Amino acid sequence: MAHGGMGGGMGGGMGGGAGRRSSDLALAPGQRPDLRRVLGLFRPYRGTLAAVLALIVLGAATGVVSPFLIREIVDVALPDQRADVLAWAVGGLIAVTIVSSTLGVTQAMLSTRVGQSVMHDLRVAVFSHLQRMGLGFFTRTRTGEVQSRIFSDIGSMQAVVTSVMTQIVSAGAGVLMALVAMAALDWRLTLFSLIALPFAVWMNRRVGTRRRTIVRSRQEKAADVSAGIQESLSVSGILLGVTMGRTQALTQAFSVDSRELADLEVRSEMAGRWQMAVFTTLMALFPALTYLLGGHLLFSGSGVTIGTLVAFIALQSGLFPQINGLLRVATQVNSSLALFARVFEYLDAPILIQDAPDAVELDPATVRGEIRFEQVTFAYPGAEEPALHGIDLVIPAGKHTALVGATGSGKTSTGYLMARLYEPTAGRITLDGHDLREITMESLAASLGVVTQETYLLHATIAENLRFARPGATDEDLERACRIAQIHDHIVGLPEGYDTVVGERGYRFSGGEKQRLALARTILRDPPVLLLDEATSALDVATERAMSGALDAVARGRTTVSIAHRLSTIRHADQIIVLERGRVVERGTYEELVERGGAFAALATQDAVRERA
DSSP: OOOTTOOSOOOSOOTTOSOBOGGGGOOOTTOOOOHHHHHHTTGGGHHHHHHHHHHHHHHHHHHTHHHHHHHHIIIIITTTTOHHHHHHHHHHHHHHHHHHHHHHHHHHHHHHHHHHHHHHHHHHHHHHHHHTSOHHHHHHBOHHHHHIIIIIIHHHTHHIIIIIHHHHHHHHHHHHHHHHHHHHHOHHHHHHHTTTHHHHHHHHHHHHHHHHHHHHHHHHHHHHHHHHHHHHSSHHHHHHHHHTTOHHHHHHHHHHHHHHHHHHHHHHHHTTHHHHHHHHHHHHHHHHHHHHHHHHHHHTTSSOOHHHHHHHHHHHHHHHHHHHHHHHHHHHHHHHHHHHHHHHHHHHSOOOSOOOTTOBOOOGGGOOOOEEEEEEEEOOTTOSSOSEEEEEEEEOTTOEEEEEOSTTSSHHHHHHHHTTSSOOSEEEEEETTEEGGGBOHHHHHHHEEEEESSOOOOSSBHHHHHHTTOTTOOHHHHHHHHHHTTOHHHHHTSTTGGGOBOOGGGTTSOHHHHHHHHHHHHHHHOOSEEEEESTTTTSOHHHHHHHHHHHHHHHTTSEEEEEOSSGGGGTTOSEEEEEETTEEEEEEOHHHHHHHTSHHHHHHHHHHHHHHO
């Protein structure tokens, strides 16, 4: 789920946030995806596939004509010196070659288009599904693992999807046509040619099972390597590695993973090679053995002519590579099922937060902004203790409410639930009387603007980052939002102004500048409810004071919820909610809570000490 215009993920409080390795989603040993489901990916392209099948069958039928023309040349044209027979037979051979080439190119073009369409559909399906996964999925899954499944796994399936299916049909049709033609020439030689086939099929099944296991291990290790690269070679990863003096250790760890991946690649490539080499050698001997058997049949007058024997050997020479290719493709498909399994795991991952069938679409223009928590309890997946316990609170429409408390008190968790990044374990949260679970995700995102402490900027220009929140915004709209966020003067002072590229995660800008850009992005959306999670934490005191006045102007008439550590930023809030260990312990105005001398007063004292320091 993506909320347009969000400044970034809310900092802290992410239960179960440890990264999980790729094997955590593995199928049980021996489990494999349904082959019918794989074939179902091609269902939208039945018409084109039917044309491909027709071309394949036609090409296979054309291919078996040549040996019969060769027999006419050997048995009739040359012995009887028939120039006319020789001419039409040679012309036929030329025509067969041209027709076969044309059919092959056309079939390859159509099958490649179908394959690439299936690849496109699969990539988009996985990406779309992941876009709708809850935040909890991404706090448990490394970014590199997700990228590996979308690019590496689906990319490795490309050969299977784009060509293997047609290769199977093509080789199958070629084998069938060749066998029919060989049987028409001599059934005895045909039976002799198929003696080794059962052994080859049995061996191929064993090799396929072994390769599937190795391929799965290889892709899991590749995902781990990809995740390691993503974490270590990002801007944050480089800063962490250098400042912690861990660059050498990271290189050594990467070397170990890379070596394991290389070993798995070798095992994957070599699995069954010796067995297939034995089979290939055996097949290479059959033409000689067929000449031996055919010669004895010829000598005994059993109906075999020289032309028949030459034509049969020509068919047999085409049959064995087709059988070998069919077995090799079967092994490849067997191995690729491990890739399909990993992709289907993501497609089958349940979407825990989604629109209800009868979800209401709110018009942001009519949203008043009253938010209620009614006996809300929430626990992160896998956590032993709830982060929130039976919370009851009312956030009045058009007022400024602040959430404060020590680290781990539940402030950010409350914000997560308000933005429906998670759902309550018990109780309910309402917006203008509507349960959040009964509101469409899109209209909730349009009604609630979120700016967080950990801002996220795209590797794009400033203008593109701002228009991510509102694609149709004019230049004047951008300038107005940036003036309110106290960042316009800085932008126009840059050589490229609003066309300045912010860099990876905005690292060309300071923390305060990034937060102001995130604020401008949310202001541009003009939502009726603002959720500010430490949105001014990276600003200096002077800029913070200047922007506080601007924010007050923007927040006037809107529901504003501030999650704050720096208590000076919420001095004028209409109400302050104090949380302790997931429970509401105090509520009131700043002055009321200070006079009360309770939990908030203690926090205020600590904050004053920090300010003086």
